[in-house]
Amino acid sequence: MSDIEGVYEDLEADVSLEEFREAVEAKVEQMGGLADEETAAMLVAHEVGESEVGGIADIEPGMEEAKFVAKVLSIGEVRTFERDGEDEDGRVVNVEVADETGSVRAAFWDEHAEAAIEELEEGQVLRIKGRPKEGFSGVEVSVDDVEPDPDTEVDVQVSDTHTVEDLSLGLSNVNLVGVVLDTDSVRTFDRDDGSEGKVSNLAVGDETGRVRVTLWDEQADLATELEPGTTVEVVDGYVKERDGNLELHVGNRGTVEEVDEDVEYVPESTPIEEVEIGQTVDLAGVVRSADPKRTFDRDDGSEGQVRNIRVQDATGDIRVALWGEKADIDIGPGDELALGDVEIQDGWQDDLEASAGWQSTITVLESDSDAAEAGGDGGGTDDANAGLSAFAGDDSGSDDAGADTDTPSDSSASDDAAAATDADTDDDPADGEEIEFTGVVVQAGDPVVLDDGETTMSVATDTDVGLGEEVTARGVVRDGRLEASDVF
Numbered sequence: 001m002s003d004i005e006g007v008y009e010d011l012e013a014d015v016s017l018e019e020f021r022e023a024v025e026a027k028v029e030q031m032g033g034l035a036d037e038e039t040a041a042m043l044v045a046h047e048v049g050e051s052e053v054g055g056i057a058d059i060e061p062g063m064e065e066a067k068f069v070a071k072v073l074s075i076g077e078v079r080t081f082e083r084d085g086e087d088e089d090g091r092v093v094n095v096e097v098a099d100e101t102g103s104v105r106a107a108f109w110d111e112h113a114e115a116a117i118e119e120l121e122e123g124q125v126l127r128i129k130g131r132p133k134e135g136f137s138g139v140e141v142s143v144d145d146v147e148p149d150p151d152t153e154v155d156v157q158v159s160d161t162h163t164v165e166d167l168s169l170g171l172s173n174v175n176l177v178g179v180v181l182d183t184d185s186v187r188t189f190d191r192d193d194g195s196e197g198k199v200s201n202l203a204v205g206d207e208t209g210r211v212r213v214t215l216w217d218e219q220a221d222l223a224t225e226l227e228p229g230t231t232v233e234v235v236d237g238y239v240k241e242r243d244g245n246l247e248l249h250v251g252n253r254g255t256v257e258e259v260d261e262d263v264e265y266v267p268e269s270t271p272i273e274e275v276e277i278g279q280t281v282d283l284a285g286v287v288r289s290a291d292p293k294r295t296f297d298r299d300d301g302s303e304g305q306v307r308n309i310r311v312q313d314a315t316g317d318i319r320v321a322l323w324g325e326k327a328d329i330d331i332g333p334g335d336e337l338a339l340g341d342v343e344i345q346d347g348w349q350d351d352l353e354a355s356a357g358w359q360s361t362i363t364v365l366e367s368d369s370d371a372a373e374a375g376g377d378g379g380g381t382d383d384a385n386a387g388l389s390a391f392a393g394d395d396s397g398s399d400d401a402g403a404d405t406d407t408p409s410d411s412s413a414s415d416d417a418a419a420a421t422d423a424d425t426d427d428d429p430a431d432g433e434e435i436e437f438t439g440v441v442v443q444a445g446d447p448v449v450l451d452d453g454e455t456t457m458s459v460a461t462d463t464d465v466g467l468g469e470e471v472t473a474r475g476v477v478r479d480g481r482l483e484a485s486d487v488f
Contacts, residue, residue, distance in 0.1 A: 004024055024041045062132075068127075071099065072121065074173050076173070078114075092107055093108045093112075100155055102171075104141055106141045128145075163206055164176070164211045172236075175237075177263060179206070183203075186200045198221075202226065203363075204234065210267070213237070213248045215250050219250050219251070219252065228364070235255050265363075275318070278344065281344060286311065286312055288333060290308075291443060293327045305327045319353040337362060338361075342356045431478065447459055450471065459481070474486045
């Protein structure tokens with residue numbers, strides 16, 4: 001066995017012995033006789049080992065070279081450009097390639113660009129060698145050498161339209177159809193070159209999951225034109241990562257368009273009883289109570305706002321703080337919600353609470369009024385969230401609030417919930433009866449709502465109480481509400 005063959009046997013890389021010999025001979029010639037064949041073979045083996053990657057996910061901008069096998073997902077158009085000091089224009093074609101670990105944009109230049117247009121096909125497997133760099137939409141590979149590899153299988157599906165679960169880091173030219181779950185306002189910022197940029201966000205979901213869509217500059221205003229529940233197609237997006245999560249970005253080459261398609265979003269949620277401090281989770285449940293919005297002054301002099309609601313699922317309930325624009329969402333008792341990316345924190349009296357900030361999504365799956373108008377037939381969304389109303393039981397009144405279509409329209413939602421619960425109780429206090437009721441404050445607004453574990457009571461009082469406090473209200477019942485003369 002020759003020295004070259006001995007080094008080759010120890011080399012764990014996908015390269016033939018013939019290719020390895022040629023590379024060793026080139027290295028010997030390059031070094032002008034300063035290295036023998038064995039030394040040159042070891043140098044080549046080191047270079048090959050450094051450039052061979054286990055998958056596209058291992059490619060990094062700092063690498064001098066990367067070799068990998070991938071399947072062609074899409075082939076772009078030839079673009080020409082002028083090179084400084086040269087008469088002939090340059091040409092480039094961007095080709096989206098992927099393997100089981102991810103996807104990356106491969107830039108084919110000049111003669112490679114012409115060959116890409118004439119010879120490449122979607123679904124074809126290629127063996128690629130190139131130089132990784134940081135590109136417009138993440139890592140890109142500038143191709144130095146490429147050849148077909150029909151004998152290797154790459155388990156990646158080629159599709160014109162992606163789903164949320166199809167998305168992977170570095171993927172570009174993404175078209176995705178989904179339903180708008182949440183929208184954001186447009187924010188402006190100053191770039192390093194002094195120009196002003198704009199950015200906004202949408203949350204879009206399909207049957208496979210949910211993704212945040214970030215809209216830049218000319219596309220940012222689209223967030224103000226779309227309503228939650230609208231079905232849209234994201235066109236020519238690209239995937240990036242933020243805080244460990246994949247996001248779909250849309251620049252000036254892409255757009256978001258309203259389309260006439262049926263898309264079912266089925267939220268996956270963590271049971272409330274299983275959440276822990278420090279987690280960022282998805283929750284789903286029925287609104288049990290809702291406080292009025294409150295404003296406050298920040299340290300920097302700006303004004304903030306927050307609104308607290310209490311959400312219950314089959315395992316328990318939790319207070320959710322809605323911050324900023326989330327506090328303006330029209331939510332009331334009996335509404336079914338899906339809450340995405342809420343942070344679990346230590347709340348009042350060591351109770352856990354969820355915080356919904358700008359990065360969170362709040363989706364009203366069915367409102368109390370919608371349920372009444374639908375007469376119980378809520379379509380696909382109801383099927384996807386079956387049981388959200390049923391679990392509330394007698395201690396919340398939210399299922400009764402959603403089903404009671406005879407409640408006067410001028411009553412508040414919390415009154416409806418309390419009245420509906422009281423209507424199911426055999427020993428309801430009579431109108432004009434003086435009673436004393438002790439319970440935990442589950443709504444601190446106007447009216448105050450108390451819950452004793454079996455019944456909720458709407459209380460008219462000017463007394464300032466806090467969520468979670470146990471108080472006793474004494475007074476006379478009028479139209480199903482306790483008009484309190486004393487609260488202690």
